[in-house]
Amino acid sequence: MEGNGSPAEPPATAPAAAAMIEHKAYARIGLLGNPSDVYYGRTISLNISNFWASVRLEPSSDLVIVPHPTHDLVKFGSLSHLVNRLENEGYYGGVRLLMATCKVFNKYCEEQGIELHNNNFSLSYETNIPRQTGLSGSSAIVCAAFSCLLDFYDVRDKIGVEMRPQLILNAEKELGIVAGLQDRVAQVYGGLVYMDFNKDSMHKCGHGNYMQLDTSLLPPLHLIYAENPSDSGKVHSTVRQRWLDGDEFIISSMEEVANLALEGKTALLEKDYAKLATLMNQNFDLRRRMFGDAALGALNIEMVEVARRVGAASKFTGSGGAVVAFCPDGPSQVELLENACKKGGFDIVPVKVVPSLLNEIDIRTLSSKIA
Ligand SMILES: Nc1ncnc2c1ncn2[C@@H]1O[C@H](COP(=O)(O)OP(=O)(O)O)[C@@H](O)[C@H]1O
Ligand SMILES: O=C(O)[C@H]1O[C@H](OP(=O)(O)O)[C@H](O)[C@@H](O)[C@@H]1O
Ligand SMILES: [Mg+2]
Numbered sequence: 001m002e003g004n005g006s007p008a009e010p011p012a013t014a015p016a017a018a019a020m021i022e023h024k025a026y027a028r029i030g031l032l033g034n035p036s037d038v039y040y041g042r043t044i045s046l047n048i049s050n051f052w053a054s055v056r057l058e059p060s061s062d063l064v065i066v067p068h069p070t071h072d073l074v075k076f077g078s079l080s081h082l083v084n085r086l087e088n089e090g091y092y093g094g095v096r097l098l099m100a101t102c103k104v105f106n107k108y109c110e111e112q113g114i115e116l117h118n119n120n121f122s123l124s125y126e127t128n129i130p131r132q133t134g135l136s137g138s139s140a141i142v143c144a145a146f147s148c149l150l151d152f153y154d155v156r157d158k159i160g161v162e163m164r165p166q167l168i169l170n171a172e173k174e175l176g177i178v179a180g181l182q183d184r185v186a187q188v189y190g191g192l193v194y195m196d197f198n199k200d201s202m203h204k205c206g207h208g209n210y211m212q213l214d215t216s217l218l219p220p221l222h223l224i225y226a227e228n229p230s231d232s233g234k235v236h237s238t239v240r241q242r243w244l245d246g247d248e249f250i251i252s253s254m255e256e257v258a259n260l261a262l263e264g265k266t267a268l269l270e271k272d273y274a275k276l277a278t279l280m281n282q283n284f285d286l287r288r289r290m291f292g293d294a295a296l297g298a299l300n301i302e303m304v305e306v307a308r309r310v311g312a313a314s315k316f317t318g319s320g321g322a323v324v325a326f327c328p329d330g331p332s333q334v335e336l337l338e339n340a341c342k343k344g345g346f347d348i349v350p351v352k353v354v355p356s357l358l359n360e361i362d363i364r365t366l367s368s369k370i371a
Pocket of ligand 3: 138179232
């Protein structure tokens with residue numbers, strides 16, 4: 001509609017880079033096999049719409065990384081407020097993640113001879129993923145920022161879907177955070193994904209083999225969580241060092257954990273949910289033996305045990321802070337679980353699975369067919 005004095009429509013040929021771009025990336029649940037993704041293992045993970053991070057890219061004259069008003073707090077009411085904040089949430093927020101994402105993106109494009117235009121942008125973020133609870137809050141910010149850069153520079157077709165999780169992981173590696181690929185794969189692909197990170201494919205192709213599974217294979221799942229931030233990089237570092245030092249127990253236990261994902265794929269395809277429950281419990285028990293109770297934290301262990309006391313299967317979604325629970329006996333058991341969580345002071349929500357996030361351009365970049 002043309003009105004008197006209304007601003008002129010921008011020309012149809014305005015560069016795509018002039019538009020604001022926004023992308024979301026969702027929290028993920030490691031259903032089986034984690035943390036063997038850090039060790040050439042296998043996992044089954046799902047992307048959930050209960051929580052997400054979003055990143056907004058706006059064209060600007062300078063390149064600006066915008067600190068989040070609460071997650072990157074630098075103004076405090078008092079000294080004790082500052083100390084309290086650092087003790088509970090650490091020194092860092094999302095700014096370092098956004099910066100590292102830009103650096104890694106630029107490095108990869110340079111290496112691959114992908115030309116980038118010279119326009120600048122501002123990056124800002126929001127997130128409602130409970131902070132540092134093993135729901136991949138960190139990589140959600142990186143993944144959403146990475147998607148914004150793909151579109152701003154119009155290179156979605158030049159950076160294949162299979163490579164993206166590794167680049168998203170590289171942003172955290174750049175910051176010295178020990179982590180694996182499962183979060184990033186789930187967040188790039190969406191839905192339910194079986195992942196095999198065997199050494200051969202990791203070394204030959206620079207990525208694992210990723211297979212999307214039908215999300216309707218999943219039984220109803222519940223997510224239990226608490227405000228209890230833990231630094232996943234720190235939780236992982238000791239076990240990682242032992243693995244690097246050739247510790248037989250850690251190496252063989254990680255192999256066992258990886259096998260749970262392989263068995264879990266069959267169980268899901270056959271809808272053998274009794275088996276799924278057993279595998280989930282074994283997964284946590286193996287983690288507990290490898291990491292030890294002190295590293296996992298009493299509150300996190302209690303979340304697993306609350307679920308087990310009502311007969312539900314349970315395990316960590318990530319490195320700690322949230323638990324995925326499955327009630328094989330159905331709604332009456334779910335009610336028991338909800339009551340037990342309420343009494344224990346834990347939040348509990350039914351899991352909502354995100355469908356596949358790949359668009360047509362993304363699918364065309366795949367070197368292997370998705371299931
Ligand atoms: N909600 C958040 N807001 C801002 N930055 C975050 C948030 N969650 C994580 N980060 C950043 O990512 C780093 C690693 O977080 P991590 O322990 O992996 O959390 P998560 O389990 O949520 O992935 C943190 O030290 C911090 O810099
Ligand atoms: O320990 C795990 O299961 C996962 O820990 C990290 O995820 P987070 O959400 O930060 O706890 C890590 O990034 C994953 O690769 C591990 O599987
Ligand atoms: Mg993380």
